[in-house]
Amino acid sequence: MSAVNMQTANVFSFHGGIHPPENKAQSLQLPLGRPSLPSELILPLGQHIGQSSRPLVKVGDKVLKGETIAINNGFLSSFLHAPTSGTIAAIEERLIAHPSGLSDLCIILIPDGNETWTKLEPLSNWQDISKTDVLAYLSEMGIIGMGGAGFPTQVKLQGAHKNPLTHFIVNAAECEPYITADDMLIREKTLELVLGIEILQHLVEADNVVIGIEDNKPTAIAALKSLLTKRNSKIQLAVVPTKYPSGGEKQLIQLLTGKEVPSGQYPADIGILCQNVGTCVAVHDAITLGKPLISRFTTLTGDALKNPQNVEVLLGTPVAHLLDYADSEQKKLSRLIMGGPMMGYTLDSAAVPIVKTSNCILAASKKELPPPAPEQACIRCGMCEQACPASLLPQQLLWFSKSQEFEKAEHHNLFDCIECGACSYVCPSSIPLVQYYRHSKSSIREAREANVKSDLAKQRFEARKARQDAEAAEKEAKRLARQKATSSKATDAKKAAPAKAAPTATAAPASNDESKKLKVDIAIGKSKLKKLQKQLLEAQENEHVEEINSLQLQVTDQEKAIASLEEQLAQVPSAAPVAPVENTAKASPAPVSDELKKAKVDVALIGVKLKKLQKQLSETPDDQELKDKISAFETDLKAAQDTVSKLSENTQPSANTAAAEPKAVISDELKKLKIDAAIAKAAVKKVEKALKKAEEIQAPEIESIRQQLQEAQQRADELEKALANPETTAPKVAAAKAEPTAANLDADAAKKRKIDLAIAKAGVKKAEKNIQLLKEQGKDEAEINASEWPSKLKEAQDKLAALEKEQAAETTKSPATTEASAPSTPVATENVDADAAKKRKIDLAIAKAGIKKAEKNIQLLKEQGKDESEIEASEWPKKLIEAQQKLAALEAEESTSATSVSTPVEKTAAADSEAKVEPEMDLTTQIKKEKIAVALAKAQINKLNKRLENSPEDADSINQEIAATEQRLQSAETLLEKLIHSQTNMQENR
Amino acid sequence: MFTVLLAIAILVLLSLIFGAILGYANVRFHVEGDPIVDQIDALLPQTQCGQCGHPGCRPYAEAIANGEAINHCPPGGQATIQALADLLDVEAVPLDGDHGAESAKRVAVIREDECIGCTKCIQACPVDAILGAAKQMHTVIADECTGCDLCVEPCPVDCIDMVEVGVTAKTWSWDKPQGIAATSLNIIATDRQAEVAH
Known part of the structure; x- marks a missing residue:
């Protein structure tokens, strides 16, 4: 019956199409070839449509042939398997077969030559288990459509379940010129193909199964016919006339069923499933043999090859290896094409690998494929x-x-x-x-x-x-x-x-009531004051001068009223013995802070004004009036800031007398100071911006703006100093108060210092940027030196260095304090130690960032085409060396501090036999730190070696550095050994 | 005379009827808001970067609807200007350089070991694409980042870099052919010359 069916399978037609020269005979003269193992296999993670697979292996892993090396990553993704046994050499970006000529992540496998298979687990009971399980199994075998798009097969089969299938079409048309891979596959694996089709038919249960094949493959047609007749199969064979592109999915469907796939829909939507012959064979191999998709048939053809042929090739084989196998003639080769001549794309490099969808490599001569x-x-x-x-x-x-x-x-x-x-x-x-x-x-x-x-x-x-x-x-x-x-x-x-x-x-409740009333009055007065201040603000924004004056008068009146009320309130409780004392304590700092607030509001307002004016100035730089106004406002701002600082000073003593929570007050104080500092810095920034603008337009008042800048900076510096002072006082107060809080305060101070450091660093960066900018603007060195930026840079760097020193001093101090408090609170010591270590690490990171920056800058200079001498002349190499030295010093410090910390710990461990657990933990953290130090040193040596390779001219200095780092590494390692030794000792003692 | 009067009367009657219908339709099918603003907003790139001088894309869309120039959006670039010009039926003008230059697509990347956990960038991000908490390291959700640059300025330790999003094999797109009188190698390989050669 089948034989008759085959002959009478209806063939329709599709619109258009062309008849290019077939050129299929060349690659069919030789039998199927099997190239040797290449020296490496390149396996792209994105061989299919959809998300790239996720690698399951690490570099250095040994894998067996057929082992899963990458897992699917989402719905439209696929598995990947090792095509042969060997070692994973790398997972890196490599050129892939893509029209863009871009790279993508690939797993590089070095074959060991043994071809040892992993344990194969065929799905022998595929007829009995659920179809979903079979589909999942196909997905795990990495099977995707091998026709071209690389659509994961199980997804396509799932889609086919939505509608009852009328047709299951096997695409064997292979219409594109030159390509004969499917032809050869049908000839070589006829049985496997038919078995694969039967498996798929079991999965999709279509009414008709049709193999569509072009009439230019008589050998394949004969082989299929005889096998189908022998097996008395229901599979129909439809021989279609040769016409390009009858192998297109939609065209083949039209040829075999007469139906057109509607625009924007899939064949499954009209009850048709189409699979490539290669996919069918892969399905068979996966289910009955348990072999994942690790190889495919590929045509090697073109005039530039002496032995054009079809090969069964392992996925990941570089194209160059195949060209060698087919004896390519480099002279003749003009274009290397992946895929056929119609839909393929030119390869820029023969280093790209064969992937699951590569059906042809066309090495064309110029005569064959002229541009x-x-x-x-x-x-x-x-x-x-x-x-x-x-x-x-x-x-x-x-x-x-x-x-x-x-x-x-x-x-x-x-x-x-x-x-x-x-x-x-x-x-x-x-x-x-x-x-x-x-x-x-x-x-x-x-x-x-x-x-x-x-x-x-x-x-x-x-x-x-x-x-x-x-x-x-x-x-x-x-x-x-x-x-x-x-x-x-x-x-x-x-x-x-x-x-x-x-x-x-009685006297007591009366006075109480009175105080209440007074308080209410004060509250009302304050809300009034607030309203007034709001109005004032609005007026100032809108610049209504008269209103401002009257409002300001009102505000001061209101303030006076509130002050007098507050005075009364203060007197009331003194007269009344019942009134709690805390009230006064709580109330007294309040007015001061209110005043402070007001003063700050003033500062902010003036700041806003100043900003506006500066903006105007930058637009009209010659306006003398504006400048006068600005200077007036600046004096105002200063005065306001003075009051703020005075007030905040006032709050401090009052807070101290109150002495209820000195820590909180101090931190408040610090906050205020910081805010001030931030405001001052913002002012500096603004002025700097103005200066830049002025410089750009070559305005004459640069000098005055510079002066402003300096003043602003001084102010910022002062504030920062002020900020630093309370920090020094803070520990004292804390020490007087309670010991446990000392650690916290230290940590706070350290944090503040850290932030200062970061800010100073940012300042340095900014100055450097500005210098860079000037350089880019084409100003020569002399001009740049004449500008204030280099000096500012130096200043900022000095400040940074000072801050760093301070921090270093603090870190050396902190172990001392920890030692003092160690016997009583071992846990606290640990914390403080950890903090110190953190600080040190941050220093290290900062130093490293400095080195990076310097290197970047040097790189930049090099890119700008400046020669070595110019770069030498610039300050960057010096700075780089300085930064490196600093880094080395910091690292040395870290290691020494580690030892210094470790000794007291050991001591306490000896003395304090009861609290064994903590010292041991200390030791382990110590060991960890030391290990990190060792790793760091090693990394640095590596880096230096790399640098040595890159710049052999600085070999001497780099070698010295390497030697120094190696010494450090050795010392760190000995220390580590000691630590480990002591730890084992301790464990033995126990 | 009568016919003339009759014609006028009929016309007046008709106009009254249609006027009534139109008046009713105006009330019945009244559209809330300004639909043109929505259309303009849909064309803007929604980076919310504020480079146009407005706090977000929608305010700029409103400003355009009120007559502001359409060339103040650097992230949208010339393509957005063209689209806006088509929508509003005005002339497409080149991008206004005062608001910044058109640049390649970028995302913010925080150098995480330098981050001090100040949360300033989190507050600055208009699309909540930065993850983190006070005194904890922050990081940028690259998929959500619009590359607006707004987080760079507030960072006190300058640890945010704007990194250009490179082209990968997945995001790569075909070049437009050079046009007449140009040849391109990276195209369909076969052509008629090949036929002649055989």
Whole structure:
């Protein structure tokens, strides 16, 4: 029956198509070849459509043939297996077979030559288990469509389950010229192919199974026919006339069923599944033999090969190896093409590997594939429309693509184009139509992706805004509630006061009530004051001078009123013995802080004004009036800041007398100071910006702005000093208070210092940037030196160094304090030690960043084409060496500190036999640290060696450094050994 | 005379009827908000970078609807200007250099060992693409980052780099052919010359 069926299988036709020279005979003259193992296999992680696989192996792992080396990463992804046994040499970026000529992540496998198979587990019971399990198994075997797109097979089969299938089509058409890989596969593996088709038919249960094959493969057709007849199979064989591109999925479907796949849909949607013959064989191998997809049939052809042939090649084999195998003649080779001549792409390098979808390597001579003729204007001949197998209008699409009218191109079904190249082939003007379409398609895809991303960004932005609004509303509601509560309390108090005062008439409650009343009055006065201040602010923003004056008068009046009320309040409790003393203690700092607040508000206001004026100045640099105004405001700002500092000084003693929570007060103080410092720094920044602008426009008042800058910087410095002072006092107070808090305070101070350091570093960076900018602007060294930036840079660097020294001193101090407190609180010591170590590490990181920067700058200079002597003359190499020295010093410090810390620990360990656990933990952390130090030193040696390779001219200095680092490494290692020794000793003692 | 009057009367009656219908439709099918703003907003790149001088893309869309120039958006570049020009039927002008130059797509990357955990960048990020907490190391969610640069300025230790997003094999796209009188090798290999050769 089958024989009859085969003959009568209906064949329809599709629109268009071309008949290029077939060129298939060349590669069929030799039998199937099996190339030797290459020296390395390159296995890209993205051989399929969809997400790249995730590697399961590490560099250095030994793998067996067929072992899984990468796992799927999401739905549209696939597994990858080792094509042979060997060692994973690297997982790195390598050139891949892609039209872009870009690199991608690949697993590099060095074969050991043994070809040892891993244990194969065939799925012998595939007929009994559920189809989902079989599909999962196919996925784990790494099977993807081997026709071209590399669509994971199990996904395609799953999709086919959605609708009942009328047709399961096996694609053996292989219509593209030159390629004979499928032809050879059918000849060599006829049985496997038929068995594979039967497995797939079991999985999809289609009504008809048809093999579609072009009539230019008589040997393959005969082999299939005889086998199908022998097996009395239901599989039909449909021989289609040779026409390009009958092997396209949609075209073959049309040929065999007469149905057209609707635009934007898949064959599965009309009940048809199409699989390549290679995929069918791979399915058979996976299920009955347990072999994953690790090799494929590939055609090696072209005039530049002496022995064109088909080969069964391991995935990952470099193309160069195959070219050698087929005896390529380098002289003749003009273009190397992956895939066929119609849909393939030119390879820039023969180092790319064969992947699961590589069906042909075409090594063409110049005579065979001459470079395409130059593009000419479209003459509207309409031949492309005649040739288009997808019944599109290639001309229209060309116009739209050329003029970037992508929307119109989409309307003309651009995405139904299968990029077969028939239109380009027939075009008398040699227009590369397909490349236009490809460009348009990728542009549209990009735009879609950008749209998705911008929608997401918009969504997130709006969500954030909504959240912020909600937070603000909540705060406002809370504030209102509080206000209501206070006002209702006040009225309650007012009502209650006379009632209470009358019956009892004792002194104490009366005074209490009085104080309450006063407080309420104060609260009301303050709210009034706030309102007034708001109005004042608005007025200042709008620059209504008269209003400002009157409002300011009102504000001062209100302030006076509040002050007098507060005085009264202070007197009331002194008269009343019942009134709690804490009240005064709590109340007294309040007015001061209020005043402080006011003063700060003033500062901020003046700052805002100043900003505005400076902006104006930068726009109109010659305005004398503005300058005067600015200077006036600056004096105002200074005065305001003075009051702020005075007030904050006042708060400090009062806080000290109160002495309830000195730590908190000090930290408040520090915060204020920091805010001041930040404001001052911001001012410095602003002035610097102004200076830059002025320099750019060559304004004459640069000098005055510079002076301003210096003043501002001085102010910032002073503030920072002030900031440093309380830090020194802080530990004292803390020491007087309680020991456990000492560690915390130390940590706080250290943090502050860290932040200072970071800020100073940023300053250095900025100065350097500015110098860089000047250099870029083409100013020569002398000019740059004349500008204040280098000096500023030096200053900043000095400051940075000073800060670092300070920190270093502090770190040396901290072990001392820890030693003192060690016997009582071993746990605290550990913490402090850890903090010190952290600080040191941060220093190290900073120093390293410095080195990096210096190196970068040198690199930059080199790139700018400056020769060695110029670079030598610049300060960067010096700075680099300095930074390196600093780094070395810091590292040495770290190791010494480690030892110094370790000795007291050992001592305490000896003395304190009861608390064994903590010292031991200390030891282990110590060992860890030491290990890190060793690792660091090693890394540095590595780096230095690399540098030595890169710049042999500095060999001497680098060698010295290497020697120094090696010494450090040795010392660290001996220390580590000692530590480990002592630890083992301790364990033995126990 | 009568016919003339009759015609006028009929026309007046018709106009009244249609006027009533239009008036009703205006009330019944009233559209809240300004749809043109939404359309403009949809064309803007939504980086929320503020380079146009407005706090976000939507405010700029509103400003454009009120007559501001369409060339103040550097992240959108010339493509966005063209799209806006098409939508608003105005002339496409070159990008205004005062607001910045069009640059390749970038994302922010925090050098994590230098981060001091100040949360300033988190507050600055308009799309909540920075993850972290006070005194904890922060990091940028690269997929969510719009490359707006807003986090770079507030960083006190300058540990944020703007890194260009490179082209990978997955994101690569085909070049547009050079046009008339140019040849390109990276295209369909076969052409008619090959046929002649055999």
